Amino acid sequence: MFVVLYACLINAPLTCREERINVSMDVAAPTACMMSSQFTVAQWSEEHPQWQVGRWKCVPANRLSRDT
Template sequence: MFIVLYACLISAPATCREEHLNFSVEVSAPTACMMSSQVAIAQWSESHPQWQVGRWKCVQADRLSRDI
């Protein structure tokens, strides 16, 4: 399971990028990821203070290349 973040630079909001966080959950259901991924997103945000997460979603690894 991956968390796909869409983040933009705080100092230049038009500069955005997509980040893929490998997220391991016991149950590989998107709903389980959605419920428990806030900690991983908060950690990423803390280590990237110049970026602001605008949106995110959970994607199964086998669908990652098709969903992006």
């Protein structure tokens, strides 16, 4: 399971990026992922203070785009 978050630079709000954070979680537990992802997103935000997280979601690994 991955937490996919979308963040934009605080000083340049039109500069945004997608981050994929691999979390060890059963694919059958998306609700558990959403609850525990709050900590993951908060930790990422703390480590990247120049970025502001706009939204995030949990995505099973097999549903991620293979493009990136």
